[in-house]
Amino acid sequence: MTEELTLADPQERFQDFLKSDKYRRRLSEMPIIESTSFVVDFDDLLAVDSELAEIMLEKPDEYLEHAGKAAYAQLQIEEPEYAEQLEDEKVTVRLRDLPETTSLRILGAEQIGKLVMVEGIIIRATPGRPLVTVAAFKCKRCGTSSFLVQTGPFLRAPFKCGDPACESKGPFDFVQEDSKFIDSQDIRIQERPEDLPPGQLPRWINIKLVGRDLVDLARPGDHVSIVGIVRAAAPTMPRIGKLRTFRLHLDANHIDVKSKEPETISISMEEEEQILDLGKDPWIHRKIIRSIAPSIYGYEYIKEAISYLLFGGVAKHLPDITVRGEMNILLVGDPGTAKSQLLQYVGRIAPRGLYTSGRGTTAAGLTAAVLRERGGGMTLEAGALVLADKGVACIDEIDKMRPEDRVAIHEAMEQHTVSVAKGGIVATLNARTAILAAANPALGRYDPYRNVAENITLPVTILSRFDLIFVLKDLPEKEADAKMSEHILELHRGGMPLVESQVESDLMKKYISYAKNVKPVLTKEAVQRLKDFYLAMRSSGTEGAPIAITARQLESLVRLAEARARMALRKEVIAQDAEAAIAIMRRSLEEVGIDMASHEMDIDVIMTGKPKSLRDKLKVILDTILDMEKETGMVEKKALLDMLETKHSVGAGEAERLLGQLLREGTIYSPREGFLKKT
Numbered sequence: 001m002t003e004e005l006t007l008a009d010p011q012e013r014f015q016d017f018l019k020s021d022k023y024r025r026r027l028s029e030m031p032i033i034e035s036t037s038f039v040v041d042f043d044d045l046l047a048v049d050s051e052l053a054e055i056m057l058e059k060p061d062e063y064l065e066h067a068g069k070a071a072y073a074q075l076q077i078e079e080p081e082y083a084e085q086l087e088d089e090k091v092t093v094r095l096r097d098l099p100e101t102t103s104l105r106i107l108g109a110e111q112i113g114k115l116v117m118v119e120g121i122i123i124r125a126t127p128g129r130p131l132v133t134v135a136a137f138k139c140k141r142c143g144t145s146s147f148l149v150q151t152g153p154f155l156r157a158p159f160k161c162g163d164p165a166c167e168s169k170g171p172f173d174f175v176q177e178d179s180k181f182i183d184s185q186d187i188r189i190q191e192r193p194e195d196l197p198p199g200q201l202p203r204w205i206n207i208k209l210v211g212r213d214l215v216d217l218a219r220p221g222d223h224v225s226i227v228g229i230v231r232a233a234a235p236t237m238p239r240i241g242k243l244r245t246f247r248l249h250l251d252a253n254h255i256d257v258k259s260k261e262p263e264t265i266s267i268s269m270e271e272e273e274q275i276l277d278l279g280k281d282p283w284i285h286r287k288i289i290r291s292i293a294p295s296i297y298g299y300e301y302i303k304e305a306i307s308y309l310l311f312g313g314v315a316k317h318l319p320d321i322t323v324r325g326e327m328n329i330l331l332v333g334d335p336g337t338a339k340s341q342l343l344q345y346v347g348r349i350a351p352r353g354l355y356t357s358g359r360g361t362t363a364a365g366l367t368a369a370v371l372r373e374r375g376g377g378m379t380l381e382a383g384a385l386v387l388a389d390k391g392v393a394c395i396d397e398i399d400k401m402r403p404e405d406r407v408a409i410h411e412a413m414e415q416h417t418v419s420v421a422k423g424g425i426v427a428t429l430n431a432r433t434a435i436l437a438a439a440n441p442a443l444g445r446y447d448p449y450r451n452v453a454e455n456i457t458l459p460v461t462i463l464s465r466f467d468l469i470f471v472l473k474d475l476p477e478k479e480a481d482a483k484m485s486e487h488i489l490e491l492h493r494g495g496m497p498l499v500e501s502q503v504e505s506d507l508m509k510k511y512i513s514y515a516k517n518v519k520p521v522l523t524k525e526a527v528q529r530l531k532d533f534y535l536a537m538r539s540s541g542t543e544g545a546p547i548a549i550t551a552r553q554l555e556s557l558v559r560l561a562e563a564r565a566r567m568a569l570r571k572e573v574i575a576q577d578a579e580a581a582i583a584i585m586r587r588s589l590e591e592v593g594i595d596m597a598s599h600e601m602d603i604d605v606i607m608t609g610k611p612k613s614l615r616d617k618l619k620v621i622l623d624t625i626l627d628m629e630k631e632t633g634m635v636e637k638k639a640l641l642d643m644l645e646t647k648h649s650v651g652a653g654e655a656e657r658l659l660g661q662l663l664r665e666g667t668i669y670s671p672r673e674g675f676l677k678k679t
């Protein structure tokens with residue numbers, strides 16, 4: 001144990017500290033904002049009176065009380081009239097920014113009763129609710145009122161009646177009108193993902209907020225730094241008593257909301273130089289793309305798209321609307337095509353990255369939920385998209401999300417907010433999150449003859465909110481298979497894949513965070529390219545297609561081009577950026593079944609699938625094959641060509657070409673020379 005610490009005249013010493021210009025000014029501002037509390041920067045106290053500062057940390061209950069009285073005494077000098085109005089002859093002193101942050105991991109018995117600062121994300125919050133500070137009770141026998149100062153979690157009635165003539169031990173009636181209340185709120189914070197040791201579950205702690213100035217200051221999803229006193233309380237078991245194991249919580253003294261500030265990853269001078277050098281590298285784009293999940297073979301264009309997602313476009317805050325800068329990308333793919341691996345990797349390297357499954361890892365799922373607490377109250381819990389605010393949420397198996405999320409995710413993906421109105425809680429949470437999602441095709445494997453919406457069990461309204469969609473097919477292809485197996489086997493032998501020209505992940509995080517402060521602007525040339533492409537796409541749409549290409553795709557193109565400029569730390573979006581954006585958008589459109597070469601984009605783009613005429617022909621061919629298979633098991637190619645020509649008037653040349661396409665796509669195969677069969 002430490003020796004008993006005491007200081008002589010603590011109140012006078014604190015009042016001396018408050019006599020600096022800075023704090024006198026702060027005191028004189030109290031009447032203006034009608035505040036009953038008063039914030040002291042801990043550093044200032046440490047500089048002026050280090051003994052007092054240190055004892056504050058050790059014995060906060062006692063010394064915050066002294067500080068409060070001192071502040072009141074000084075307020076009486078600065079603003080006597082306002083001081084008169086304050087009831088308790090006391091000001092609540094709040095301490096901001098302690099010299100060190102205590103990790104939730106090491107918080108334990110040793111800190112009980114001490115003042116600490118912790119950091120984390122708010123994952124839950126109850127609505128603000130009144131807490132009794134002084135309870136009024138009326139004796140049922142004689143009607144005398146007595147007042148009892150309340151502490152602790154339960155309402156305490158007087159031991160006996162205050163009237164000496166009665167001294168009855170009850171019963172008493174609680175009188176609400178005569179009692180005093182203060183606003184309070186319970187929140188829970190959880191370790192930030194970036195503080196989490198690999199493979200560990202995040203720790204959390206409950207925090208009690210008391211006072212009008214603390215309640216509703218922060219919302220679920222906010223990153224906060226909280227100064228508070230560590231408390232231990234034993235949970236009570238009904239009819240058994242209190243448990244011997246106590247649970248820690250914090251009584252908050254001060255809250256700083258960090259997510260209102262710009263992203264802060266500390267970057268040293270040398271690192272900044274490294275970053276600027278990297279930005280000048282003519283091969284920077286390729287370098288970054290190569291650095292994304294290098295152990296995963298191929299998928300060059302998907303990695304390119306992912307790197308655009310990591311950097312993001314510039315959000316536009318217009319007076320009336322806000323256009324998001326973050327991108328959403330969806331990977332639809334056959335089982336075992338490394339989707340989960342890619343997502344997990346991105347969750348690790350992205351600043352504020354988070355990997356979760358579609359169901360979410362908590363009751364809050366992807367968006368948010370209102371839960372019933374043990375005591376019967378309601379609490380709002382933040383889901384994955386809110387927790388990844390200003391970061392990247394990697395959502396695996398998004399097709400399996402909760403029905404509630406299916407409704408709420410529309411708003412999250414476009415407006416970047418999550419609104420909740422349930423169980424008396426009404427709140428709008430921020431979800432300024434880039435989404436990288438993965439899904440399995442509805443039928444197990446991607447069927448190229450169906451359109452995207454038919455292939456994924458997600459409504460078109462959600463699909464159309466993805467800037468890019470890619471299809472990962474597991475097709476047997478000799479050459480690629482050989483290369484990939486070599487690559488995988490080499491990995492398992494302990495060899496490293498080609499690591500030339502990669503950016504190491506720690507530097508990458510910093511590079512991304514630095515680049516996000518660059519706000520590139522479109523040049524005239526870039527605007528022209530995007531416009532030409534967009535207009536061409538619009539005009540080629542046929543009437544009657546279910547979904548029209550919309551301004552959404554144009555906004556996507558702008559985001560992609562801006563992200564590419566950011567990757568090189570450029571302040572201008574040049575023609576090359578626009579072209580790269582167009583190329584990747586084109587690729588995505590083709591992947592989901594749009595035939596760009598034929599200029600017959602009857603897709604009216606995204607969701608309809610293959611050009612209708614082509615789809616019809618392929619369907620005729622497949623149906624014919626299936627029919628003939630029923631009779632002969634496998635289909636002789638010559639007979640098939642005859643049948644197509646005579647019955648369906650598909651010429652031999654065209655039929656050959658389409659069969660070639662079906663073979664390449666793996667929809668049919670050739671079990672024997674001259675014969676075909678559907679897979």
Ligand SMILES: Nc1ncnc2c1ncn2[C@@H]1O[C@H](COP(=O)(O)OP(=O)(O)OP(=O)(O)O)[C@@H](O)[C@H]1O
Pocket residue numbers: 295296297298333334335336337338339340341342440484488
């Ligand atoms: N292109 C590739 N390069 C390296 N490894 C690969 C590649 N494709 C698949 N793998 C390996 O195959 C395994 C399966 O990958 P993963 O679990 O990510 O598939 P998935 O697409 O998520 O499948 P599912 O749809 O069934 O969830 C992983 O171990 C992964 O490393």
Ligand SMILES: [Mg+2]
Pocket residue numbers: 339340341396
């Ligand atoms: Mg998977």
Ligand SMILES: [Zn+2]
Pocket residue numbers: 139140141142143144161162163166167168
């Ligand atoms: Zn009485």
